[in-house]
Structure formats: C-alpha cells, structure tokens
Amino acid sequence: MSVLIAIPARYASTRYPGKPLATLKGATGEVKSLIQRSYEAATEVKGVDRVVVATDDDRIRQAAEAFGAEVVMTSEDCANGTERCAEAFDNLGGGFDIVVNLQGDAPLTPAWFVEELVEGLRRDPMAEVATPVLRCDGRALNGFLEDRKAGRVGGTTAVFTKDRHALYFSKEVVPFTSETYADDAETPVFHHVGVYAYRPSALGAYPRWNAGPLESLEGLEQLRFMEHGHKVLCVEVEARGRQFWELNNPEDVPRIEAMMAEMGTP
Structure with missing residues (x-):
C-alpha cells in the first residue's frame, strides 16, 4: 500500500502566529525552523513513498523549499490540517492508499509512531482513520x-473502547x-x-461535512469523523525512552x- 505524508503548515495560527517558522535549538546548538524539524522527522519514517509540505503561505513555501522539501500549495480556506491534507492529496492527483x-x-514525533499507525490502519478494515495514543x-x-x-x-x-476505537478526544485531561x-x-x-x-475515501469526504458542535467546542479536527459516525482507531505506541511534546504555545x-538537549537531538 502506497503512503503519502503531508505536513500541513499555516502561518496565521491564532495562538502562535508564524509558528512553522519558529526556531528550535538542538542539542548541538544548531538552530532549525519548526517546519524543517517536522519535515526531517517525516523523512525518517520507513515505507513512505512521498513527503510534502502543504501550505497556503509563500513564506513557509520559501523556507521549506530552501531546505529541500517538496511543497504543495493549498487555499487559505482550509479550516484545519485535515482539510489541507485533503486538498494537497487532490492537487497531487491522488494515487496513494494511505x-x-x-x-x-510535533517535531519530536518518533518514526515508529507513524509506522505503527499505518500498520494499525492496514490491520483494521473497520477503521477509516487511525491516530496514535501514548x-x-x-x-x-x-x-x-x-x-x-x-x-x-x-x-x-x-479515551477509547476495548477494541481501541475512539470514544472521545479532549483538550481537558x-x-x-x-x-x-x-x-x-x-x-x-x-x-x-x-x-x-x-x-x-474518508479524507475525501471530510471537507464536505460541516463541523459539528464537539469539534467547534474543542477545536479538535478528528472529532468531525466521529460526529459523522466514522470510526477512529487509537493505536497505542511506546515512547521507548523518547520524550514527546507538541509546540502549541510560545512557552x-x-x-x-x-527535551532535545536531554535526548541529544541535534
């Protein structure tokens, strides 16, 4: 099964404008942008046929192309990363199974998180979307x-059922x-x-659905699948000693x- 990784990136983040171009210093003192570190994390995943950055912003496009990434331009109308991935997939002409x-x-995402995620979706024919949980x-x-x-x-x-199908996602604990x-x-x-x-099929349908009340309240795009009756598989992954954190706020x-210094991430 052919696999495409799309990295959605927008400049106009409400909580952190310009976030993809924010810089992070690694353990060796090397400074790289968030989008570059995310792209490099994607290229470490095994079994992937293509990696692209999907953006609507020329500043991000220029920065990504400068470090060698393939960029797919999308519209400014995408409400979230899933819609942006759907548009990028269409702009590429489809042709991928996952x-x-x-x-x-999330530049600290280990490669095996994505590898196990793809394998989990392959093994569960009932699931249309899969996402890792730790x-x-x-x-x-x-x-x-x-x-x-x-x-x-x-x-x-x-939180999820015993067969790992999601019950709910929340920004609360x-x-x-x-x-x-x-x-x-x-x-x-x-x-x-x-x-x-x-x-x-699920990705293509997603932009045609209206955001439901739960997605709107939580600001979590995956809830749209659940609110429209589609199963989201939660694949439990192991950290293997790696630390993980998303860059949500300047803090x-x-x-x-x-974390990068502690793990020796360059």
Whole structure:
C-alpha cells in the first residue's frame, strides 16, 4: 500500500502566529525552523513513498523549499490540517492508499509512531482513520495539569473502547483521576499524538461535512469523523525512552529545546 505524508503548515495560527517558522535549538546548538524539524522527522519514517509540505503561505513555501522539501500549495480556506491534507492529496492527483497527516507542530514525533499507525490502519478494515495514543507517565500528566491550571492547552487526551476505537478526544485531561502520580509512574491517561492516517475515501469526504458542535467546542479536527459516525482507531505506541511534546504555545519552545538537549537531538 502506497503512503503519502503531508505536513500541513499555516502561518496565521491564532495562538502562535508564524509558528512553522519558529526556531528550535538542538542539542548541538544548531538552530532549525519548526517546519524543517517536522519535515526531517517525516523523512525518517520507513515505507513512505512521498513527503510534502502543504501550505497556503509563500513564506513557509520559501523556507521549506530552501531546505529541500517538496511543497504543495493549498487555499487559505482550509479550516484545519485535515482539510489541507485533503486538498494537497487532490492537487497531487491522488494515487496513494494511505495519507498520513504529520502535523507541523510535533517535531519530536518518533518514526515508529507513524509506522505503527499505518500498520494499525492496514490491520483494521473497520477503521477509516487511525491516530496514535501514548500512555502518560506522571511527568507528562503533571505537565498537562499544570498547563490547564495556567489556562494553557498543553495537549490532547483520548479515551477509547476495548477494541481501541475512539470514544472521545479532549483538550481537558480525561479521564478524571484524583490520584497523584510520581514522574515515572504509569497513569490511566492517554496523550493523543497529533498524527493521523486516513483512507482516501474518508479524507475525501471530510471537507464536505460541516463541523459539528464537539469539534467547534474543542477545536479538535478528528472529532468531525466521529460526529459523522466514522470510526477512529487509537493505536497505542511506546515512547521507548523518547520524550514527546507538541509546540502549541510560545512557552513550549524552551520545554522542547530542553527535551532535545536531554535526548541529544541535534
């Protein structure tokens, strides 16, 4: 099955304008833009036939082409990354069995997250979309709770059935737990990792559906599939000692740089 990775990137982020061009310093002191680090993460994934950056902004296009990325221009009307991936897929003429949306704000995404995601979708014919989830340790959960107390969105959590089909995703921490966890303790909370794999039929239908109330309230694009009755598979992945964090707010830059330094990411 042929696989396309599309990295949606827009300049006009409400919370962090110009975010794809924000710079991150690695463990060796090398400074690269967020979009470059996201693109390089995508190229490390095995079994992928093509990687493109999908954007509507010439500044991002120029920056991406400067480091050698293929860019697909999309319209300014895309409401979210899934719509942008759908348009990029159409602009490329289709021809792929699975389309992966590797969001451009997650440069620490390990390659095996995406590889296991694609494999999970291949194994489950009932699922039309798949997304990875990572069980939080106490350190990650406490970080989520700290962000929420400060009024920041630190990440998205997921709950799902025993066969791993999603029940809900939220920017609040779900399920609720009153316990306190040590940094290295296992918790019942799963962090939703911002990567998706779609079958072309589901991806093509997505822009034609209206956003439902849950998507509008949470600002989570994957809820549109669920609100229209389509199954989203949650594929549990292992961190294997790697740290993971999305760049949602300017305050996340030093946090991610500290993680990169600790992991020795150049």
